[in-house]
Amino acid sequence: MTQGFDTLAIHAGTAPDAATGARQVPIYQTTAYVFRDSDHAAKLFNLQEVGYIYSRLTNPTVSALANRVAALEGGAGAVACSSGHAAQLMALFPLMAPGCNVVASTKLYGGTIQQFTNTIRKFGWSAKLVDFDDPKAIAAAIDDNTRALFCETICNPGGAISDLDAIARVANHAGLPLIVDNTTATPYLCRPIEHGATLVVHSATKYLTGNGTVTGGIVVDSGKFDWSASGKFPSLSEPEPAYHGLTFHAALGAMAFTFHSIAVGLRDLGMTMNPQGAHYTLMGIETLSLRMQRHVENAQTVAEWLEADPRVEFVTYPGLKSSPYHSLAKMIVPKGAGGLFTFAMKGGYDACVKFVDNLKLFSHVANLGDTRSLVIHSASTTHRQLSDEQRVAAGAGPNVVRLSIGIEDVRDIIADLDQALTAATA
Numbered sequence: 282m283t284q285g286f287d288t289l290a291i292h293a294g295t296a297p298d299a300a301t302g303a304r305q306v307p308i309y310q311t312t313a314y315v316f317r318d319s320d321h322a323a324k325l326f327n328l329q330e331v332g333y334i335y336s337r338l339t340n341p342t343v344s345a346l347a348n349r350v351a352a353l354e355g356g357a358g359a360v361a362c363s364s365g366h367a368a369q370l371m372a373l374f375p376l377m378a379p380g381c382n383v384v385a386s387t388k389l390y391g392g393t394i395q396q397f398t399n400t401i402r403k404f405g406w407s408a409k410l411v412d413f414d415d416p417k418a419i420a421a422a423i424d425d426n427t428r429a430l431f432c433e434t435i436c437n438p439g440g441a442i443s444d445l446d447a448i449a450r451v452a453n454h455a456g457l458p459l460i461v462d463n464t465t466a467t468p469y470l471c472r473p474i475e476h477g478a479t480l481v482v483h484s485a486t487k488y489l490t491g492n493g494t495v496t497g498g499i500v501v502d503s504g505k506f507d508w509s510a511s512g513k514f515p516s517l518s519e520p521e522p523a524y525h526g527l528t529f530h531a532a533l534g535a536m537a538f539t540f541h542s543i544a545v546g547l548r549d550l551g552m553t554m555n556p557q558g559a560h561y562t563l564m565g566i567e568t569l570s571l572r573m574q575r576h577v578e579n580a581q582t583v584a585e586w587l588e589a590d591p592r593v594e595f596v597t598y599p600g601l602k603s604s605p606y607h608s609l610a611k612m613i614v615p616k617g618a619g620g621l622f623t624f625a626m627k628g629g630y631d632a633c634v635k636f637v638d639n640l641k642l643f644s645h646v647a648n649l650g651d652t653r654s655l656v657i658h659s660a661s662t663t664h665r666q667l668s669d670e671q672r673v674a675a676g677a678g679p680n681v682v683r684l685s686i687g688i689e690d691v692r693d694i695i696a697d698l699d700q701a702l703t704a705a706t707a
């Protein structure tokens with residue numbers, strides 16, 4: 282990293298607009314770009330010259346965002362797409378083929394478990410979910426058809442941290458790429474590539490944008506994985522029939538994954554980010570460090586306050602000394618354990634519903650990573666369709682509430698929790 286993180290968050294990927302001098306990145310609200318002549322057009326389509334063709338593939342505002350996040354994560358390249366879930370599919374797409382599987386952590390965002398256990402089966406892919414706290418279990422789950430490992434840095438709904446270094450050692454030993462969903466940590470708290478990750482995916486919907494205005498996703502490639510070593514990644518290491526026989530790894534080296542994701546992934550799957558969304562996320566990232574500092578400071582204070590409250594059964598924040606992930610948090614996210622955690626109330630399901638309904642500052646929403654404090658009672662919402670047993674296993678038991686702590690005055694956050702706890706347990 283040449284410049285400091287806070288400098289890159291404001292400057293990386295963007296220079297004053299060449300045409301107008303505009304200091305902010307313009308929102309290039311255009312579908313297509315005029316070719317200088319037919320020769321120029323042919324070179325662009327052959328990837329002999331880098332430039333803009335059509336905004337399903339690339340757009341200057343969207344590219345600025347991708348380049349900024351690549352710089353913040355310390356990657357070689359990145360591709361922005363329409364949502365976090367799109368980013369996950371875009372990460373798997375160049376690696377997988379029918380019959381292949383991804384070995385993934387059981388502790389994942391609920392939507393990812395759904396995508397991995399059901400939807401990707403339609404492509405002939407599958408996921409094996411195992412306990413990523415146990416490197417031996419990961420190694421045992423890997424077979425000849427495994428093409429990637431997948432986990433989250435700070436596991437949603439909070440409370441667990443992945444030992445990225447240990448997991449990357451298993452991936453290395455098996456010659457497989459490690460994909461890390463870094464949504465809840467952001468590159469401010471953790472840069473997974475420094476811990477051995479090959480690809481980093483983000484839901485830009487959350488902390489990167491930071492204010493609940495955008496649905497977006499990013500895939501960052503470290504540029505360090507040797508796609509040609511094992512013969513397991515023919516889309517990158519062999520002539521790609523989907524792109525007139527181009528051998529991406531041989532032709533593009535460390536940028537092979539990124540170019541394939543644009544030239545084939547975005548071209549044919551079409552999960553493109555729009556320039557307006559990219560603009561909002563660029564604006565959000567300018568204040569990422571400041572916001573994350575406040576998110577973790579407030580979360581730590583609120584978690585400690587809740588843990589000391591007799592109306593509370595337990596709190597799962599890894600920043601607490603009582604957390605089994607406390608020492609791991611110090612290694613993986615030394616600046617703070619994120620802004621997301623769950624706690625359990627004494628009093629069960631009914632008290633939880635009352636608690637959520639009595640909160641005034643907190644918003645009851647299915648989102649996280651907003652400047653505003655957010656709450657959700659998983660058992661009555663996101664995990665409603667599961668059995669009681671499944672809910673408890675997923676960390677969403679009847680008396681468990683998930684908080685995404687915002688950057689408001691922490692005294693107001695605590696006062697709101699206090700009055701709602703009183704109303705719920707009266």
Ligand SMILES: *Cc1c(COP(=O)(O)O)cnc(C)c1O
Binds near residue numbers: 364365390392437484
């Ligand atoms: C929200 C989220 C996703 C999915 O992102 P979308 O932008 O909603 O598609 C994936 N992983 C994690 C950890 C998330 O919090």
